[in-house]
Amino acid sequence: VEGPFGSETVMVHGGVVPDPETGAILTPVMQSTTFVQPSVDGYLSKGFSYSRTKNPTVESLAEKVAALEGGEGALMFSTGMAATCSLFTATLKSGDHCVITECSYGGTNRAARVLYKEKYNIDFTFCDFTDLDVIEKAIQPNTKLIFSESPANPVLTLTDVEAVSKLAKKHNRLPPCDSTFATPVIMNPLQLGADFVCVSS
Numbered sequence: 001v002e003g004p005f006g007s008e009t010v011m012v013h014g015g016v017v018p019d020p021e022t023g024a025i026l027t028p029v030m031q032s033t034t035f036v037q038p039s040v041d042g043y044l045s046k047g048f049s050y051s052r053t054k055n056p057t058v059e060s061l062a063e064k065v066a067a068l069e070g071g072e073g074a075l076m077f078s079t080g081m082a083a084t085c086s087l088f089t090a091t092l093k094s095g096d097h098c099v100i101t102e103c104s105y106g107g108t109n110r111a112a113r114v115l116y117k118e119k120y121n122i123d124f125t126f127c128d129f130t131d132l133d134v135i136e137k138a139i140q141p142n143t144k145l146i147f148s149e150s151p152a153n154p155v156l157t158l159t160d161v162e163a164v165s166k167l168a169k170k171h172n173r174l175p176p177c178d179s180t181f182a183t184p185v186i187m188n189p190l191q192l193g194a195d196f197v198c199v200s201s
Helices: 007-013 040-046 056-069 080-091 106-120 132-138 161-170
Strands: 097-101 123-127 143-149 176-178 196-198
Touching: 007 056, 080 106, 080 143, 080 176, 080 196, 097 106, 106 123, 123 132, 132 161, 143 161, 161 176
Parallel strands: 097 123, 097 143, 143 176, 176 196
Antiparallel strands: none
16 A cells, blocks of 8 residues: 555554564564674674664654654654753753753753753753744854744643744754654644654653
């Protein structure tokens, strides 16, 4: 059957490939922490060595999430904060700056203010993401990210993710978006111009 498929079909069938060993139609849950590595070439051909880095079950979930988000790929983490902190760590370094919504998840807010600002010398400007002029005025020469969250936790403030993404790209900045409350069923930030999306479930 040729696509594109609706979101309901992707939720059920995205990332699902019958298991070649058993013929199982749904992805089996792989609980193994390690995998046989007969040789370097044998390992490279299968790509699995230790579940912390790659696991067939998690890989299937990542393919499904990427399909739902309309993305090129997805990474799975044990918590939403692990995903957010990995995004910050991968894109920011000491001396960098991030413009971030003043209405953000408490864990994100604390990580930005305490961990990244105090320990790693990364600056954050928290501002009203319902006002594009305020966001634009907060951009500094060392700004790397313009981080939105919509609907924002806990008060459900809505951000125009498309407008914020356009603003970020106008200034050559990366626009990630936390869309945990929306989920890919309601909103696809990547389709609205965001470069990264974080969703905690």
